[in-house]
Amino acid sequence: MADFLSGYSIQYWLESAPQGYLLGTEFGHHAGEREPEALLEDKALREQSIRTTVQLVVGERCALAASSGLINAAPDEGSKRFLATQTLDEARHVEVFTQRLFDLGVKKAELEGVIQAHANPHLVRFAEVLLEKVDRKDFLGGVVGQNVILEGMAFHVFEMMHAGNENVNPKFAHTLAGTIADERRHVGFGENRIGGWLREHPERKPEIERMQRDMSYHMLATFAEAFRDAPRPEDVARLRVVAGDGGAAPKPATWQGRRLDDLPPEEMEALLAGTVLKEFKIRLERIGLQYQTPARP
Amino acid sequence: MGGPTCRDSVVEVHDLDPQEFLEQVHSFEFWFHSVEGYLAGTQYGHRAASREQPLSDSERDRLVTALCNYCVGETAALEGASGLIAIAPNRLAKVFLSTQVVDEGRHLEVLLRRLADLGVRDPEAEVERRASASIREFKRRLLQLVGSKDWEAALFAQNVILEAMEFTVFQTHARSADPVTAEVLAGIVKDERRHIGFGENELGRRLRESPHRRARLGEVKRDLDPLVLETFEKTVREIGIPASERPDLGRAYLAAVARLGFA
Secondary structure, eight states: OHHHHHTTOHHHHHHHIIIIITTTEETTEETTOOOOHHHHHOHHHHHHHHHHHHHHHHHHHHHHHHHHHHHTTOSSHHHHHHHHHHHHHHHHHHHHHHHHHHHTTOOGGGHHHHHHHHOOHHHHHHHHHHHHHHHTTOHHHHHIIIIIIIHHHHHHHHHHHHHHHTTTOHHHHHHHHHHHHHHHHHHHHHHHHHHHHHHHOGGGHHHHHHHHHHHHHHHHHHHHHHHHTSOOHHHHHHHHHHHTTTSSOOOOOEETTEEGGGOOHHHHHHHHHHHHHHHHHHHHHHHTOOOOOOOOO | OOSOOTTSTTOOGGGSOHHHHHHHHTSHHHHHHHHHHHHTTEETTEETTOOOOOOOHHHHHHHHHHHHHHHHHHHHHHHHHHHHHHHOSSHHHHHHHHHHHHHHHHHHHHHHHHHHHTTOSSHHHHHHHHOOHHHHHHHHHHHHHHHTTOHHHHHIIIIIIIHHHHHHHHHHHHHHSOHHHHHHHHHHHHHHHHHHHHHHHHHHHHHHHOTTHHHHHHHHHHHHHHHHHHHHHHHHHHHTOOGGGHHHHHHHHHHHHHTTTOO
């Protein structure tokens, strides 16, 4: 275990994140990068971006509360120190996505109101299921909920958003790239740490699988609602043309072998949910849990 | 980008209005900028080129005991700061405390590594064996305050009393320690300065707005002072501070706390 945890030390984190892929960034992106004018000037697209970013802030606030809360429940010093780095990663995510809301024109005094108005109720419930475990100092349940389920979901959501923004909004794509690198580390810790503990405590499996089913239900319901008001392909095409500065439009966005620009929102939702669930099943099997299918939202 | 950022060299944070000042200094960006300067190129808190100085058996033994006590202090700080995030009243305080959490985790890591470098086979077990009763009791009471969700009292115990105690001890010890330990402690002291600043700023503002809270904090101080002073007594013996300098440690701590009006 000592060797495994040495890969999650603060020294390693300092060298790979602040002194590595975050070096030279400002709020997660390259200095001086801005949201595209075309996005800021288009009321519908700007509002849609605000709604999407609010969900990211809500998810990251949950991750911050969970990772900091789990430190006091962690059974060893090495895990506490890893969770300290995760706490700061999550706080950084809260900060960079909050900053994006300001960049999209949300006034500081209105921040909490905007978050309250747009937070998806299913995402809030998803967070509550996890934080109940954290409040009870349930380290095992908390790490599965946080580092396997929440982080696993965030990882794919960010990847898909990154693919969609890479050619039209480099500022946001760069912000997402740093968070994806962080999430990869968090998921790795969860998988590595939990397998051994579950083997020692097999009696905990049913309860943790129940939590997974509840969290998965709220995750799928969040996706369904989020894509209900996602921009249509024609709106995205408009942004892509403007982002191409009147010349040739940027190359098409692809993720998981599909051209995102051509997909209507309901197909994007199915692609994201399918990818997340497929990965979930693999990860859960790796740590010795059986995926529980939730009711259809 | 909204306003100026801490990376912009023309920005002097103390010229900013109070809210903008907090937005700047309670951010990951500010932390990142601050630690870059003194942590870049270090390995576990010191430069690779720093030379070990030979220690006698008794010097090494006393240093190990001192470091074991510091580890309990830093574990208390790590668990305390992480617990404070849940009860922090706003986003900026939560983000600042997250930077403090990683600072405290780093302190614990570099101190445990120092113990290993000094030849301690199982540093965590050694901490359990050697740490003093007073610092353990301090940790218990601090975490009790955090658990009771009393923001002002817990922040006072954590970011004023504990941080001022560590700041005073580490700064004093760094002056007489071997070069590697001195470098590790000097890096920690730089972080502690930031943490004390946050505590003083947050509590100072709250006390100005609601002076009645002072009585509660006075109670916390009276409760914890004997443990702090007992810890000082033991530490000065371990780190070999000359008798003539010993009262300074208590005075320096009391001066730090007195800045908030607690004599």
